[in-house]
Amino acid sequence: MELVVEQNCPSCGAPIVLHETDRLVSCPYCDVNNYMVGGGGLRFLLRAGCPAGIGPEDLLYLPYLRFKGCIYQCQGVEVRHAMIDTTRIAVAHDRLPMSLGLRPQAMQLVQGTAAIAGRFVPQQVKSESVFAQALRLTALFKREANGQVRHRAFIGETISRVYLPAFEKDEMVVDAVTDLPIMEQGLEWQKLVAAAVPFRRDWEPRFLSTLCPRCGAPLHGEADALVLQCRNCETMWEEADGRFAAVAWGRVPGAAAADRALPFWKIAIRQDGDGGLQTYADFLRLTGQPVVIRAEDDARPLVFWTPAFKLQPAAFLQTAHYLTVAQKRLVDGEPGSLPIAYPVNLPRREAVQALKSVLAAATLARKRLFPLLPALDLQAAATTLVYLPFADAGHDLIQRQTGVVIAAAALRFGRKL
Ligand SMILES: [Zn+2]
Ligand SMILES: [Zn+2]
Structure with missing residues (x-):
């Protein structure tokens, strides 16, 4: 299922609601279209509710990796495939929830920006090994394994990060979404806290103006289009290394x-x-x-x-x-x-x-x-x-x-x- 994310218009700052795979940010307030760069690297937050005595600056954000796409696997003499759509924790800690379950889909997420107070725990486990864990939960591993795996590819992928906000209260670590305690603080937790950093500006998505680089006319495309069209000079454009390149x-x-x-x-x-x-x-x-x-x-x-x-x-x-x-x-x-x-x-x-x-x-x-x-x-x-x-x-x-x-x-x- 697709995530729904609140994002501020890069031109006028108005709040816009986007789907996870949307790249064209069309603002109904200022009528400007911007193209969002950074497919894959996006960072979303579950929205925290702060009880009395806890401020946004007290929040600690715990990283989860989100994988969404199709896996193709050539095994034995079969081409098998499975869909994957899951979040898995990206720090080595066995008392924090392994997955966010359905919460990212049930809630509207917030696009992470440097304006967000609070501190972010860095990813500690390699994405590959988090993905390998996620893979074990798919249908590919539920059936009897038959034959050698000759090839595996993960296609149509969305890899993003979703952060779970938490805070410390009375020796406990509390989930800031549900306001329920997760676990007692301890040495492992203290290590996570010590490693946390403010949101970095270079983690924010970047935006390109959607004017044709050749003729200056507006480029067209639906919200999820990765290739934009100039109907004036009949050219097609895709983002490459942070700018539009002709296709x-x-x-x-x-x-x-x-x-x-x-x-x-x-x-x-x-x-x-x-x-x-x-x-x-x-x-x-x-x-x-x-x-x-x-x-x-x-x-x-x-x-x-x-x-x-x-x-x-x-x-x-x-x-x-x-x-x-x-x-x-x-x-x-x-x-x-x-x-x-x-x-x-x-x-x-x-x-x-x-x-x-x-x-x-x-x-x-x-x-x-x-x-x-x-x-x-x-x-x-x-x-x-x-x-x-x-x-x-x-x-x-x-x-x-x-x-x-x-x-x-x-x-x-x-x-x-
Ligand atoms: Zn706007
Ligand atoms: Zn053009």
Whole structure:
């Protein structure tokens, strides 16, 4: 479930309520749009209630890491997947709550800023080991383990920090949200207190003005869009290293006015590897596709096509698999007018991380391919954003060139991931 966060407008300071994955902060008061940089590094606070005698400056904030996304795991001869959505404590302490449970979802959170009084306990446990703990709670580990894990990827990830406020009272540590005691103070607690620091200004999110860097016109996008569009000069922009960078893009025109344009990452694979996966023919052979391989397939460099939007794992893998197999029928298109663009909400970096899982899902010869997965080096040489047309058939959207189907419900559900 998505978190809801209160954030002050970076232009006028008015309070705005955002969803966790929103990047475009649209202020209804001053009518200015700002783009929030820092996907992943955000710090949210549970709102504290301070009883008499306790001030905001007395609060100690305890760090929890939040993981939300899909895990793909190639194990034995299966591609398994699970959704993860959890918070886990990020300090080594066995008497503090391990997880915040449903509280971050039930409450409106506050975006952390340097204006917040109180002190913040630093993360003490590596994110990787906190994640490994969280992973053990997923469905991937509930079933009987069968076969060696060849590959694992965490996709569509949100990693943020959620802080639990607490205060000290009569030898006890008290949860400042519920006003209930958590535990007695002790030596371990004193160590946490001693390490706490004020909120640092460089932990605050940064904002970019949403004017086209090329022509100065306003950029467009939905709240969760990672790629913003300039309708004036027909360019696309994504944040990279704290500024907007132009995205290579194209759109394949639809066959009807009602066609939907959905965004995909077209990922060319680096050709200097020695993994034996360089051409489209290599792909067909390695995955054992039941097709005749032609001479032209040996000359065609391999590309992967993955959705540039979130879908639940099974739908994501299937869509990427079918489009990659059907790549001969797809073209890049060219930039042009794109009135209604479905938002790009899956970063290219994560699409690249999903490639091995897509390859595994596409393969019919699993006994042969899966042992090769760990050593396989799939790196992106170039990524292009391509909007492909889909006919709207009510319950299904049908890709015009390939006939690949995405259920309308899967699209709706993906928006909430
Ligand atoms: Zn404002
Ligand atoms: Zn422009």
